[in-house]
Amino acid sequence: MLELKNIHARYGAITALRGIAISVSQGELVALLGVNGAGKSTTLGSIAGVLRPWQGDILFEGRSILGKSPEQIARLGISLVPEGRDIFPSLTVEENLRLGAFTRSEKTEYSRNLGEVFELFPVLKERLQQPGGTLSGGEQQQLAIARALMSKPRLLMLDEPSLGLAPALVDQIFELIARLHQRDVTILLVEQNVNRTLEIVDRAYLMNTGLIENQGTPQQLRTHADIEGMYMGVGRQAKI
Amino acid sequence: MINLEFIINTLSLGSLYAMLALGLVIIYGILRLVNFAYGELIMMGGYTMFLLAGFTPLPWLVVAVLAVLAAMLTSLFTEMVAFRPVREKSLTAMLITSFAVSTLLQNGALLIISPRARAVDLPQLFQTSVMIAGTNVPWRNILTIVTSVVMLTLLTLLLRRTVLGIALRAAADNFTMTRMLGVPANTVISTAFAISGIMAGIVSIFWIARSATVTPALGAPPLLVAFVATVIGGMRSLTGAVVGGFVYAIIISLLGIFLPPNLLEFREAFMFVFVIIILLFRPQGLISSKTSVERVG
Numbered sequence: 407m408l409e410l411k412n413i414h415a416r417y418g419a420i421t422a423l424r425g426i427a428i429s430v431s432q433g434e435l436v437a438l439l440g441v442n443g444a445g446k447s448t449t450l451g452s453i454a455g456v457l458r459p460w461q462g463d464i465l466f467e468g469r470s471i472l473g474k475s476p477e478q479i480a481r482l483g484i485s486l487v488p489e490g491r492d493i494f495p496s497l498t499v500e501e502n503l504r505l506g507a508f509t510r511s512e513k514t515e516y517s518r519n520l521g522e523v524f525e526l527f528p529v530l531k532e533r534l535q536q537p538g539g540t541l542s543g544g545e546q547q548q549l550a551i552a553r554a555l556m557s558k559p560r561l562l563m564l565d566e567p568s569l570g571l572a573p574a575l576v577d578q579i580f581e582l583i584a585r586l587h588q589r590d591v592t593i594l595l596v597e598q599n600v601n602r603t604l605e606i607v608d609r610a611y612l613m614n615t616g617l618i619e620n621q622g623t624p625q626q627l628r629t630h631a632d633i634e635g636m637y638m639g640v641g642r643q644a645k646i
Numbered sequence: 647m648i649n650l651e652f653i654i655n656t657l658s659l660g661s662l663y664a665m666l667a668l669g670l671v672i673i674y675g676i677l678r679l680v681n682f683a684y685g686e687l688i689m690m691g692g693y694t695m696f697l698l699a700g701f702t703p704l705p706w707l708v709v710a711v712l713a714v715l716a717a718m719l720t721s722l723f724t725e726m727v728a729f730r731p732v733r734e735k736s737l738t739a740m741l742i743t744s745f746a747v748s749t750l751l752q753n754g755a756l757l758i759i760s761p762r763a764r765a766v767d768l769p770q771l772f773q774t775s776v777m778i779a780g781t782n783v784p785w786r787n788i789l790t791i792v793t794s795v796v797m798l799t800l801l802t803l804l805l806r807r808t809v810l811g812i813a814l815r816a817a818a819d820n821f822t823m824t825r826m827l828g829v830p831a832n833t834v835i836s837t838a839f840a841i842s843g844i845m846a847g848i849v850s851i852f853w854i855a856r857s858a859t860v861t862p863a864l865g866a867p868p869l870l871v872a873f874v875a876t877v878i879g880g881m882r883s884l885t886g887a888v889v890g891g892f893v894y895a896i897i898i899s900l901l902g903i904f905l906p907p908n909l910l911e912f913r914e915a916f917m918f919v920f921v922i923i924i925l926l927f928r929p930q931g932l933i934s935s936k937t938s939v940e941r942v943g
Contacts, residue, residue, distance in 0.1 A: 454826055480828035494819040501812045509828035
Protein backbone atom coordinates (compact mmCIF):
# COMPACT_ATOMS: atom_id res chain seq x y z
CA MET A 407 0.00 0.00 0.00
CA LEU A 408 2.70 2.45 1.06
CA GLU A 409 6.29 2.21 -0.06
CA LEU A 410 9.16 4.58 0.65
CA LYS A 411 12.22 4.11 -1.54
CA ASN A 412 15.60 5.53 -0.61
CA ILE A 413 14.15 8.73 0.89
CA HIS A 414 16.57 11.54 1.64
CA ALA A 415 15.24 14.66 3.32
CA ARG A 416 16.57 17.71 5.06
CA TYR A 417 15.00 19.46 7.97
CA GLY A 418 16.35 22.98 7.73
CA ALA A 419 20.12 22.64 7.40
CA ILE A 420 20.15 19.23 9.06
CA THR A 421 20.00 16.09 6.98
CA ALA A 422 17.23 14.26 8.72
CA LEU A 423 16.72 11.23 6.47
CA ARG A 424 19.63 9.51 4.74
CA GLY A 425 18.06 6.98 2.45
CA ILE A 426 15.29 5.11 4.19
CA ALA A 427 13.04 2.42 2.77
CA ILE A 428 9.89 1.26 4.49
CA SER A 429 6.66 -0.37 3.40
CA VAL A 430 3.22 -0.84 4.90
CA SER A 431 0.68 -3.34 3.55
CA GLN A 432 -3.09 -3.09 3.61
CA GLY A 433 -4.47 -3.68 7.10
CA GLU A 434 -1.07 -3.73 8.75
CA LEU A 435 -0.05 -1.95 11.94
CA VAL A 436 3.56 -0.89 11.55
CA ALA A 437 5.67 1.17 13.95
CA LEU A 438 8.65 3.44 13.50
CA LEU A 439 10.75 3.32 16.64
CA GLY A 440 13.77 5.32 17.63
CA VAL A 441 15.13 8.00 19.89
CA ASN A 442 14.47 11.72 19.48
CA GLY A 443 16.00 13.06 16.29
CA ALA A 444 16.08 9.68 14.58
CA GLY A 445 13.95 11.04 11.75
CA LYS A 446 10.59 9.46 12.59
CA SER A 447 8.50 12.63 12.39
CA THR A 448 10.38 13.75 9.29
CA THR A 449 9.39 10.46 7.66
CA LEU A 450 5.71 11.04 8.44
CA GLY A 451 5.97 14.67 7.29
CA SER A 452 7.47 13.53 3.99
CA ILE A 453 4.60 11.11 3.41
CA ALA A 454 2.00 13.76 4.31
CA GLY A 455 3.55 16.23 1.86
CA VAL A 456 4.55 18.78 4.49
CA LEU A 457 8.24 18.16 3.81
CA ARG A 458 9.67 17.54 0.37
CA PRO A 459 12.37 14.85 0.18
CA TRP A 460 15.16 15.74 -2.25
CA GLN A 461 15.85 12.18 -3.31
CA GLY A 462 13.93 8.91 -3.48
CA ASP A 463 10.29 8.14 -4.12
CA ILE A 464 7.09 7.56 -2.15
CA LEU A 465 4.49 5.24 -3.65
CA PHE A 466 0.92 5.00 -2.38
CA GLU A 467 -1.12 2.19 -3.92
CA GLY A 468 1.44 1.94 -6.68
CA ARG A 469 1.55 5.62 -7.62
CA SER A 470 4.14 8.21 -6.72
CA ILE A 471 2.86 10.90 -4.36
CA LEU A 472 6.15 12.74 -4.23
CA GLY A 473 5.74 16.49 -4.78
CA LYS A 474 1.99 16.43 -4.19
CA SER A 475 0.53 19.06 -1.85
CA PRO A 476 -0.69 18.11 1.66
CA GLU A 477 -4.31 18.57 0.55
CA GLN A 478 -3.88 16.30 -2.49
CA ILE A 479 -2.31 13.62 -0.31
CA ALA A 480 -5.14 13.93 2.23
CA ARG A 481 -7.62 13.42 -0.60
CA LEU A 482 -5.90 10.16 -1.52
CA GLY A 483 -6.81 8.88 1.96
CA ILE A 484 -3.64 9.47 3.95
CA SER A 485 -4.26 11.06 7.30
CA LEU A 486 -1.66 12.29 9.77
CA VAL A 487 -2.25 12.96 13.45
CA PRO A 488 0.82 15.07 14.18
CA GLU A 489 2.90 15.17 17.30
CA GLY A 490 1.38 17.77 19.63
CA ARG A 491 -2.07 16.84 18.21
CA ASP A 492 -2.66 20.14 16.40
CA ILE A 493 -6.38 20.25 17.01
CA PHE A 494 -7.93 23.64 16.22
CA PRO A 495 -8.20 25.24 19.68
CA SER A 496 -10.66 27.99 18.75
CA LEU A 497 -13.03 25.64 16.91
CA THR A 498 -15.57 23.58 18.78
CA VAL A 499 -15.16 19.82 19.00
CA GLU A 500 -17.96 19.45 16.46
CA GLU A 501 -16.28 21.87 14.03
CA ASN A 502 -12.99 20.02 14.42
CA LEU A 503 -14.74 16.78 13.50
CA ARG A 504 -16.63 18.40 10.65
CA LEU A 505 -13.39 19.58 9.07
CA GLY A 506 -11.96 16.10 9.57
CA ALA A 507 -14.64 14.93 7.16
CA PHE A 508 -13.81 17.69 4.65
CA THR A 509 -12.82 15.20 1.96
CA ARG A 510 -16.12 13.34 2.45
CA SER A 511 -19.03 15.28 1.06
CA GLU A 512 -21.94 12.90 1.68
CA LYS A 513 -24.17 13.80 4.59
CA THR A 514 -25.33 10.31 5.46
CA GLU A 515 -21.73 9.15 5.56
CA TYR A 516 -20.88 12.05 7.87
CA SER A 517 -23.44 11.09 10.47
CA ARG A 518 -22.46 7.42 10.23
CA ASN A 519 -18.77 8.27 10.76
CA LEU A 520 -19.73 10.57 13.61
CA GLY A 521 -21.63 7.71 15.24
CA GLU A 522 -18.60 5.42 14.97
CA VAL A 523 -16.34 8.09 16.38
CA PHE A 524 -18.66 8.66 19.37
CA GLU A 525 -18.67 4.93 20.01
CA LEU A 526 -14.85 4.99 20.21
CA PHE A 527 -14.65 8.31 22.06
CA PRO A 528 -17.80 8.80 24.16
CA VAL A 529 -16.27 11.80 25.92
CA LEU A 530 -16.28 13.82 22.70
CA LYS A 531 -20.04 13.53 22.45
CA GLU A 532 -20.36 15.35 25.78
CA ARG A 533 -17.91 18.06 24.73
CA LEU A 534 -19.36 18.69 21.26
CA GLN A 535 -19.96 22.43 21.61
CA GLN A 536 -16.82 23.15 23.64
CA PRO A 537 -13.80 24.83 22.00
CA GLY A 538 -11.06 22.27 21.31
CA GLY A 539 -8.58 24.35 23.30
CA THR A 540 -10.53 23.81 26.51
CA LEU A 541 -10.19 20.01 26.42
CA SER A 542 -7.64 18.17 28.56
CA GLY A 543 -4.52 16.74 26.93
CA GLY A 544 -5.98 13.26 26.74
CA GLU A 545 -9.25 14.52 25.29
CA GLN A 546 -7.35 16.59 22.73
CA GLN A 547 -5.47 13.49 21.66
CA GLN A 548 -8.75 11.62 21.29
CA LEU A 549 -10.16 14.51 19.29
CA ALA A 550 -7.11 14.56 17.01
CA ILE A 551 -7.48 10.84 16.28
CA ALA A 552 -11.26 11.15 15.92
CA ARG A 553 -10.82 14.02 13.47
CA ALA A 554 -8.49 11.88 11.39
CA LEU A 555 -10.95 8.95 11.47
CA MET A 556 -13.76 11.20 10.19
CA SER A 557 -12.13 11.08 6.77
CA LYS A 558 -12.16 7.25 6.78
CA PRO A 559 -8.45 7.21 5.97
CA ARG A 560 -6.93 4.35 3.99
CA LEU A 561 -3.71 5.00 5.87
CA LEU A 562 -3.66 6.51 9.36
CA MET A 563 -0.36 7.91 10.60
CA LEU A 564 0.00 8.62 14.32
CA ASP A 565 2.96 10.62 15.61
CA GLU A 566 3.66 9.85 19.27
CA PRO A 567 0.03 9.67 20.34
CA SER A 568 0.96 8.76 23.93
CA LEU A 569 3.36 11.68 24.43
CA GLY A 570 2.63 13.76 27.50
CA LEU A 571 -0.35 11.69 28.64
CA ALA A 572 -0.91 10.24 32.10
CA PRO A 573 -0.19 6.47 32.34
CA ALA A 574 -3.89 5.54 32.47
CA LEU A 575 -4.51 7.52 29.29
CA VAL A 576 -1.49 5.96 27.61
CA ASP A 577 -3.11 2.56 28.19
CA GLN A 578 -6.32 3.85 26.65
CA ILE A 579 -4.56 5.16 23.57
CA PHE A 580 -2.73 1.87 22.97
CA GLU A 581 -5.94 -0.10 23.45
CA LEU A 582 -7.58 2.19 20.95
CA ILE A 583 -4.83 1.69 18.37
CA ALA A 584 -5.15 -2.08 18.81
CA ARG A 585 -8.91 -1.77 18.32
CA LEU A 586 -8.51 0.28 15.17
CA HIS A 587 -6.09 -2.36 13.90
CA GLN A 588 -8.72 -5.06 14.51
CA ARG A 589 -11.09 -2.99 12.40
CA ASP A 590 -8.60 -3.26 9.52
CA VAL A 591 -7.44 0.33 9.60
CA THR A 592 -3.94 0.49 8.12
CA ILE A 593 -1.73 2.31 10.62
CA LEU A 594 1.79 3.70 10.62
CA LEU A 595 2.68 4.50 14.21
CA VAL A 596 5.60 6.54 15.54
CA GLU A 597 6.30 5.93 19.22
CA GLN A 598 8.96 6.18 21.88
CA ASN A 599 7.16 3.81 24.16
CA VAL A 600 8.90 0.75 22.71
CA ASN A 601 7.57 -1.76 25.17
CA ARG A 602 3.89 -0.97 24.64
CA THR A 603 4.31 -0.54 20.92
CA LEU A 604 5.85 -3.96 20.38
CA GLU A 605 2.88 -5.51 22.17
CA ILE A 606 0.43 -4.37 19.52
CA VAL A 607 2.21 -3.99 16.16
CA ASP A 608 2.66 -6.48 13.32
CA ARG A 609 6.06 -5.16 12.37
CA ALA A 610 8.40 -2.35 13.35
CA TYR A 611 11.30 -0.41 11.94
CA LEU A 612 14.09 0.78 14.18
CA MET A 613 15.40 4.18 13.12
CA ASN A 614 18.58 5.92 14.15
CA THR A 615 20.11 9.16 12.82
CA GLY A 616 18.09 9.11 9.63
CA LEU A 617 18.63 5.46 8.75
CA ILE A 618 16.66 2.25 9.21
CA GLU A 619 18.87 0.19 11.50
CA ASN A 620 16.70 -2.82 11.87
CA GLN A 621 13.27 -4.18 11.13
CA GLY A 622 11.12 -7.16 11.76
CA THR A 623 8.33 -8.62 13.86
CA PRO A 624 8.19 -7.80 17.57
CA GLN A 625 9.67 -11.22 18.39
CA GLN A 626 12.61 -10.66 16.07
CA LEU A 627 13.22 -7.16 17.39
CA ARG A 628 12.93 -7.92 21.09
CA THR A 629 16.01 -10.08 21.01
CA HIS A 630 18.01 -7.42 19.24
CA ALA A 631 20.71 -5.61 21.21
CA ASP A 632 19.80 -2.10 19.96
CA ILE A 633 16.28 -2.31 21.10
CA GLU A 634 17.29 -3.61 24.47
CA GLY A 635 19.22 -0.39 24.96
CA MET A 636 16.19 1.70 23.99
CA TYR A 637 13.93 -0.47 26.02
CA MET A 638 16.04 0.13 29.06
CA GLY A 639 16.38 3.80 28.26
CA VAL A 640 12.66 4.29 27.96
CA GLY A 641 11.99 2.08 30.95
CA ARG A 642 14.29 4.11 33.11
CA GLN A 643 12.80 7.37 31.92
CA ALA A 644 9.34 6.17 32.71
CA LYS A 645 10.25 5.34 36.29
CA ILE A 646 11.62 8.79 37.10
CA MET B 647 -21.54 67.56 24.13
CA ILE B 648 -22.06 63.80 24.29
CA ASN B 649 -25.53 63.74 22.86
CA LEU B 650 -27.46 61.54 20.48
CA GLU B 651 -25.79 63.12 17.46
CA PHE B 652 -22.36 62.35 18.86
CA ILE B 653 -23.33 58.77 19.67
CA ILE B 654 -24.72 58.08 16.22
CA ASN B 655 -21.73 59.72 14.56
CA THR B 656 -19.32 57.65 16.61
CA LEU B 657 -21.30 54.45 16.02
CA SER B 658 -21.26 55.13 12.31
CA LEU B 659 -17.53 55.84 12.28
CA GLY B 660 -16.90 52.76 14.42
CA SER B 661 -18.98 50.59 12.06
CA LEU B 662 -16.95 51.85 9.12
CA TYR B 663 -13.63 51.26 10.88
CA ALA B 664 -14.74 47.81 12.04
CA MET B 665 -15.47 46.73 8.46
CA LEU B 666 -12.19 48.29 7.40
CA ALA B 667 -10.21 46.42 10.04
CA LEU B 668 -12.00 43.12 9.32
CA GLY B 669 -10.91 43.20 5.69
CA LEU B 670 -7.28 43.54 6.74
CA VAL B 671 -7.30 41.03 9.58
CA ILE B 672 -9.01 38.22 7.67
CA ILE B 673 -5.93 37.95 5.46
CA TYR B 674 -3.49 38.53 8.30
CA GLY B 675 -5.09 35.75 10.33
CA ILE B 676 -4.36 33.17 7.66
CA LEU B 677 -1.21 34.35 5.89
CA ARG B 678 0.36 36.60 8.59
CA LEU B 679 0.50 39.17 5.81
CA VAL B 680 -0.36 42.82 6.37
CA ASN B 681 -1.65 43.58 2.91
CA PHE B 682 -0.42 47.10 2.22
CA ALA B 683 -2.31 47.08 -1.07
CA TYR B 684 -5.58 46.98 0.91
CA GLY B 685 -6.04 50.75 0.66
CA GLU B 686 -5.79 50.55 -3.11
CA LEU B 687 -8.78 48.19 -3.17
CA ILE B 688 -10.76 51.05 -1.66
CA MET B 689 -9.34 53.35 -4.33
CA MET B 690 -10.44 50.88 -7.03
CA GLY B 691 -13.95 50.94 -5.61
CA GLY B 692 -13.83 54.73 -5.66
CA TYR B 693 -12.74 55.03 -9.28
CA THR B 694 -15.31 52.46 -10.34
CA MET B 695 -17.98 54.66 -8.77
CA PHE B 696 -16.48 57.80 -10.35
CA LEU B 697 -16.50 56.24 -13.83
CA LEU B 698 -19.86 54.47 -13.65
CA ALA B 699 -21.75 57.23 -11.88
CA GLY B 700 -20.27 59.93 -14.10
CA PHE B 701 -20.33 58.31 -17.52
CA THR B 702 -23.10 55.71 -17.52
CA PRO B 703 -26.82 55.96 -16.86
CA LEU B 704 -26.72 53.06 -14.41
CA PRO B 705 -28.82 53.51 -11.27
CA TRP B 706 -26.81 54.28 -8.19
CA LEU B 707 -27.44 51.00 -6.40
CA VAL B 708 -26.03 49.11 -9.39
CA VAL B 709 -23.00 51.41 -9.38
CA ALA B 710 -22.42 50.65 -5.70
CA VAL B 711 -22.68 46.89 -6.22
CA LEU B 712 -20.29 47.07 -9.17
CA ALA B 713 -17.84 49.10 -7.08
CA VAL B 714 -17.83 46.36 -4.44
CA LEU B 715 -17.42 43.78 -7.19
CA ALA B 716 -14.49 45.73 -8.67
CA ALA B 717 -12.71 45.85 -5.31
CA MET B 718 -13.32 42.12 -4.78
CA LEU B 719 -12.06 41.18 -8.24
CA THR B 720 -8.99 43.37 -7.82
CA SER B 721 -8.30 41.64 -4.52
CA LEU B 722 -8.67 38.17 -6.07
CA PHE B 723 -6.59 39.18 -9.09
CA THR B 724 -3.71 40.54 -7.01
CA GLU B 725 -3.73 37.35 -4.92
CA MET B 726 -3.51 35.19 -8.01
CA VAL B 727 -0.87 37.06 -10.00
CA ALA B 728 1.20 38.67 -7.24
CA PHE B 729 0.88 36.90 -3.89
CA ARG B 730 0.42 33.28 -4.95
CA PRO B 731 3.79 32.98 -6.75
CA VAL B 732 5.73 34.23 -3.71
CA ARG B 733 3.58 32.62 -1.02
CA GLU B 734 5.85 29.63 -0.45
CA LYS B 735 9.03 31.76 -0.44
CA SER B 736 8.84 33.99 2.62
CA LEU B 737 6.69 36.41 4.52
CA THR B 738 9.08 39.24 3.67
CA ALA B 739 8.65 38.52 -0.03
CA MET B 740 4.87 38.78 0.36
CA LEU B 741 5.15 42.01 2.34
CA ILE B 742 7.32 43.60 -0.35
CA THR B 743 4.94 42.28 -2.99
CA SER B 744 2.08 44.03 -1.22
CA PHE B 745 4.01 47.33 -1.39
CA ALA B 746 4.65 46.70 -5.08
CA VAL B 747 0.97 45.99 -5.78
CA SER B 748 0.01 49.12 -3.85
CA THR B 749 2.43 51.30 -5.86
CA LEU B 750 1.42 49.74 -9.17
CA LEU B 751 -2.29 50.31 -8.58
CA GLN B 752 -1.74 53.89 -7.41
CA ASN B 753 0.46 54.73 -10.37
CA GLY B 754 -2.02 53.05 -12.68
CA ALA B 755 -4.69 55.44 -11.42
CA LEU B 756 -2.33 58.41 -11.79
CA LEU B 757 -1.54 57.43 -15.34
CA ILE B 758 -4.96 56.38 -16.58
CA ILE B 759 -7.23 58.85 -14.74
CA SER B 760 -5.51 61.85 -13.22
CA PRO B 761 -3.43 62.90 -10.24
CA ARG B 762 -6.17 65.40 -9.41
CA ALA B 763 -9.13 64.68 -7.19
CA ARG B 764 -12.23 63.63 -9.13
CA ALA B 765 -15.72 64.34 -7.90
CA VAL B 766 -17.95 61.30 -7.48
CA ASP B 767 -21.65 61.80 -8.14
CA LEU B 768 -23.47 60.55 -5.10
CA PRO B 769 -27.21 60.11 -4.71
CA GLN B 770 -29.16 62.78 -2.85
CA LEU B 771 -29.68 60.41 0.04
CA PHE B 772 -26.04 60.80 1.11
CA GLN B 773 -26.46 64.55 1.54
CA THR B 774 -29.77 64.50 3.40
CA SER B 775 -30.60 63.98 7.02
CA VAL B 776 -33.51 62.78 9.05
CA MET B 777 -34.78 64.13 12.37
CA ILE B 778 -34.55 61.59 15.18
CA ALA B 779 -35.54 62.76 18.66
CA GLY B 780 -34.84 66.36 17.79
CA THR B 781 -31.43 65.61 16.30
CA ASN B 782 -30.36 65.90 12.70
CA VAL B 783 -28.98 62.51 11.72
CA PRO B 784 -27.41 62.14 8.27
CA TRP B 785 -28.76 59.19 6.29
CA ARG B 786 -25.16 58.33 5.45
CA ASN B 787 -24.50 57.47 9.11
CA ILE B 788 -27.62 55.34 9.42
CA LEU B 789 -26.75 53.48 6.22
CA THR B 790 -23.19 52.85 7.46
CA ILE B 791 -24.46 51.35 10.70
CA VAL B 792 -27.11 49.20 9.01
CA THR B 793 -24.66 47.96 6.36
CA SER B 794 -22.07 47.01 8.94
CA VAL B 795 -24.64 45.10 11.00
CA VAL B 796 -25.70 43.20 7.87
CA MET B 797 -22.11 42.49 6.86
CA LEU B 798 -21.04 41.35 10.34
CA THR B 799 -24.06 39.04 10.48
CA LEU B 800 -23.34 37.59 7.05
CA LEU B 801 -19.66 37.11 7.88
CA THR B 802 -20.50 35.43 11.19
CA LEU B 803 -22.95 33.08 9.46
CA LEU B 804 -20.35 32.23 6.82
CA LEU B 805 -17.66 31.56 9.40
CA ARG B 806 -19.85 29.52 11.78
CA ARG B 807 -22.31 27.71 9.56
CA THR B 808 -20.46 26.76 6.37
CA VAL B 809 -17.67 24.23 5.99
CA LEU B 810 -15.65 26.78 4.03
CA GLY B 811 -16.07 29.29 6.86
CA ILE B 812 -15.01 26.73 9.46
CA ALA B 813 -12.01 25.94 7.26
CA LEU B 814 -11.11 29.65 7.20
CA ARG B 815 -11.14 29.79 11.00
CA ALA B 816 -9.18 26.55 11.20
CA ALA B 817 -6.60 27.95 8.78
CA ALA B 818 -6.15 30.94 11.08
CA ASP B 819 -5.47 28.49 13.93
CA ASN B 820 -3.13 26.21 12.00
CA PHE B 821 -2.87 26.44 8.24
CA THR B 822 -0.70 23.35 7.65
CA MET B 823 -3.02 21.15 9.69
CA THR B 824 -6.01 22.48 7.77
CA ARG B 825 -4.33 21.49 4.50
CA MET B 826 -3.52 18.05 5.90
CA LEU B 827 -7.28 17.50 6.30
CA GLY B 828 -7.66 18.00 2.56
CA VAL B 829 -8.69 21.67 2.51
CA PRO B 830 -7.03 23.26 -0.55
CA ALA B 831 -4.77 26.18 0.42
CA ASN B 832 -5.80 28.18 -2.65
CA THR B 833 -9.51 27.92 -1.86
CA VAL B 834 -9.01 29.21 1.67
CA ILE B 835 -6.74 32.07 0.61
CA SER B 836 -8.90 33.11 -2.33
CA THR B 837 -11.94 33.22 -0.06
CA ALA B 838 -10.06 35.39 2.43
CA PHE B 839 -8.99 37.78 -0.33
CA ALA B 840 -12.54 37.88 -1.70
CA ILE B 841 -13.96 38.79 1.73
CA SER B 842 -11.21 41.40 2.16
CA GLY B 843 -12.07 42.89 -1.24
CA ILE B 844 -15.80 42.99 -0.46
CA MET B 845 -15.10 44.82 2.81
CA ALA B 846 -12.82 47.29 1.00
CA GLY B 847 -15.49 47.86 -1.66
CA ILE B 848 -18.22 48.57 0.88
CA VAL B 849 -15.90 50.85 2.85
CA SER B 850 -15.08 52.73 -0.37
CA ILE B 851 -18.75 53.71 -0.78
CA PHE B 852 -19.04 55.21 2.70
CA TRP B 853 -15.52 56.62 2.76
CA ILE B 854 -16.17 58.50 -0.45
CA ALA B 855 -19.60 59.54 0.78
CA ARG B 856 -17.71 61.61 3.36
CA SER B 857 -15.46 63.46 0.89
CA ALA B 858 -17.33 63.00 -2.44
CA THR B 859 -13.98 62.86 -4.27
CA VAL B 860 -11.52 60.17 -5.25
CA THR B 861 -7.73 60.51 -5.68
CA PRO B 862 -5.01 57.96 -6.44
CA ALA B 863 -3.72 58.29 -2.87
CA LEU B 864 -7.18 57.75 -1.39
CA GLY B 865 -6.17 54.37 0.07
CA ALA B 866 -3.49 55.55 2.47
CA PRO B 867 -5.63 57.00 5.31
CA PRO B 868 -8.06 54.04 5.51
CA LEU B 869 -5.13 51.60 5.42
CA LEU B 870 -3.60 53.37 8.41
CA VAL B 871 -6.91 53.32 10.28
CA ALA B 872 -7.36 49.62 9.53
CA PHE B 873 -3.83 48.79 10.62
CA VAL B 874 -4.03 50.75 13.87
CA ALA B 875 -7.49 49.37 14.66
CA THR B 876 -6.29 45.79 14.23
CA VAL B 877 -3.21 46.46 16.35
CA ILE B 878 -5.43 47.87 19.13
CA GLY B 879 -7.92 45.04 18.86
CA GLY B 880 -5.48 42.17 18.37
CA MET B 881 -4.10 41.08 15.01
CA ARG B 882 -5.21 37.48 15.30
CA SER B 883 -8.87 37.89 16.10
CA LEU B 884 -11.83 38.99 13.99
CA THR B 885 -13.66 40.12 17.14
CA GLY B 886 -10.55 42.11 17.94
CA ALA B 887 -10.76 43.87 14.58
CA VAL B 888 -14.34 44.97 15.29
CA VAL B 889 -13.48 46.06 18.84
CA GLY B 890 -10.39 47.88 17.57
CA GLY B 891 -12.41 49.71 14.93
CA PHE B 892 -14.91 50.95 17.51
CA VAL B 893 -12.24 51.87 20.09
CA TYR B 894 -10.42 53.86 17.41
CA ALA B 895 -13.63 55.69 16.47
CA ILE B 896 -14.55 56.41 20.09
CA ILE B 897 -11.12 57.83 20.98
CA ILE B 898 -10.88 59.96 17.85
CA SER B 899 -14.44 61.31 18.33
CA LEU B 900 -13.83 62.14 22.00
CA LEU B 901 -10.61 63.92 21.07
CA GLY B 902 -12.64 65.94 18.57
CA ILE B 903 -14.82 67.18 21.42
CA PHE B 904 -12.39 67.62 24.26
CA LEU B 905 -9.25 68.88 22.55
CA PRO B 906 -8.91 72.69 22.52
CA PRO B 907 -9.52 74.05 19.01
CA ASN B 908 -5.91 75.05 18.47
CA LEU B 909 -4.80 71.45 19.10
CA LEU B 910 -7.43 69.81 16.90
CA GLU B 911 -5.11 69.50 13.95
CA PHE B 912 -2.88 67.28 16.11
CA ARG B 913 -5.77 64.92 16.82
CA GLU B 914 -3.99 61.97 15.16
CA ALA B 915 -0.88 62.53 17.31
CA PHE B 916 -3.02 62.39 20.47
CA MET B 917 -4.74 59.31 19.05
CA PHE B 918 -1.42 57.53 18.77
CA VAL B 919 -0.53 58.44 22.34
CA PHE B 920 -3.63 56.48 23.36
CA VAL B 921 -2.62 53.62 21.10
CA ILE B 922 0.81 53.50 22.74
CA ILE B 923 -0.80 53.50 26.19
CA ILE B 924 -3.13 50.64 25.20
CA LEU B 925 -0.25 48.63 23.80
CA LEU B 926 1.87 49.22 26.91
CA PHE B 927 -0.78 47.43 28.95
CA ARG B 928 -2.04 45.00 26.29
CA PRO B 929 0.81 44.40 23.82
CA GLN B 930 -1.17 41.54 22.26
CA GLY B 931 -4.13 43.86 21.62
CA LEU B 932 -7.38 44.07 23.54
CA ILE B 933 -8.64 40.69 22.33
CA SER B 934 -5.96 38.03 22.31
CA SER B 935 -6.64 34.89 20.39
CA LYS B 936 -6.47 31.57 22.15
CA THR B 937 -4.05 30.26 19.59
CA SER B 938 -1.44 32.93 20.07
CA VAL B 939 -0.29 31.27 23.26
CA GLU B 940 -0.10 27.84 21.63
CA ARG B 941 3.17 26.33 20.55
CA VAL B 942 3.88 26.79 16.86
CA GLY B 943 4.78 23.70 14.85
